[in-house]
Amino acid sequence: QTLVTQEPSLTVSPGGTVTLTCASSTGAVTVDNHANWFQLKPGQAPRTLIYSTTNKHSWTPARFSGSLLGGKAALTLSRAQPEDEAEFYCVLFHGIIWVFGGGTKLTV
Amino acid sequence: QVQLVQSGAEVQKPGASVKISCKASGYRFTSYFIHWVRRVPGQGLEWMGMIDPRNGNTNDAQEFQGRVTMTRDTSTSTVYVHLSSLRSEDTAEYFCVREELNWIFDYWGQGTLITVSS
Numbered sequence: 359q360t361l362v363t364q365e366p367s368l369t370v371s372p373g374g375t376v377t378l379t380c381a382s383s384t385g386a387v388t389v390d391n392h393a394n395w396f397q398l399k400p401g402q403a404p405r406t407l408i409y410s411t412t413n414k415h416s417w418t419p420a421r422f423s424g425s426l427l428g429g430k431a432a433l434t435l436s437r438a439q440p441e442d443e444a445e446f447y448c449v450l451f452h453g454i455i456w457v458f459g460g461g462t463k464l465t466v
Numbered sequence: 467q468v469q470l471v472q473s474g475a476e477v478q479k480p481g482a483s484v485k486i487s488c489k490a491s492g493y494r495f496t497s498y499f500i501h502w503v504r505r506v507p508g509q510g511l512e513w514m515g516m517i518d519p520r521n522g523n524t525n526d527a528q529e530f531q532g533r534v535t536m537t538r539d540t541s542t543s544t545v546y547v548h549l550s551s552l553r554s555e556d557t558a559e560y561f562c563v564r565e566e567l568n569w570i571f572d573y574w575g576q577g578t579l580i581t582v583s584s
Contacts, residue, residue, distance in 0.1 A: 359528075392569035394569075394570075394571045396511070396571070398505075398511075403561060403574040403575065403576050403577050404503075404511070404561065404563070404574050405574070406563075406571045406572050406573075406574070409569070409570040409571055409572070410568070410569055410570060413570075415572060445510075447510060447511050449511075449513065449571070451569055454525055455513070455525070455527060455528075456501070456513045456516075457513065458503075458510060458511040458512060458513055459510070460510045461510040461511065
């Protein structure tokens with residue numbers, strides 16, 4: 359069974375920068391895993407921030423960016439705002455299935 | 467504008483089944499996959515599977531195989547997920563989410579809370 363691992367929790371100061379990562383138990387994450395990142399806030403439906411590892415949707419704030427970092431997918435938040443406090447999930451494509459990470463609770 | 471509107475919350479007894487709908491609008495229904503994702507209280511997101519509205523082909527997560535059925539009705543641009551043999555651990559919020567045919571997730575439904583309780 360494929361496992362996807364994220365940091366359980368992270369804290370960033372307002373205006374600061376933080377990087378969340380997404381690792382696969384099958385090995386290094388590559389562009390072929392097509393990482394997507396989602397933001398969840400209480401009482402709201404998830405919102406997709408990043409697709410295909412690095413690409414932003416039209417609604418994605420510019421302070422969010424996606425990348426590959428050290429064999430993992432990464433989501434970097436620059437100039438953190440209080441409203442960015444949320445849970446963040448990655449999902450990775452593994453051949454024919456998608457596997458979500460356990461999520462990162464980000465405190466600003 | 468793109469919308470995915472899901473059916474309302476339900477309470478079901480253990481052993482029963484539930485069918486949740488996700489009605490799409492604002493785009494060509496057959497041009498995008500629809501995935502089902504759930505969130506169990508206090509836990510993370512879990513991928514259940516997906517359906518290709520063009521032909522009804524599905525792909526389910528191993529954890530749900532045998533219990534989940536995904537279907538679509540192209541005349542109403544609606545997809546459905548049917549989950550059988552419900553147990554308390556199936557209490558969760560269920561979401562549909564659209565995927566453009568190149569691994570691009572974008573729009574989500576508003577969620578449907580399913581409570582399994584005797």
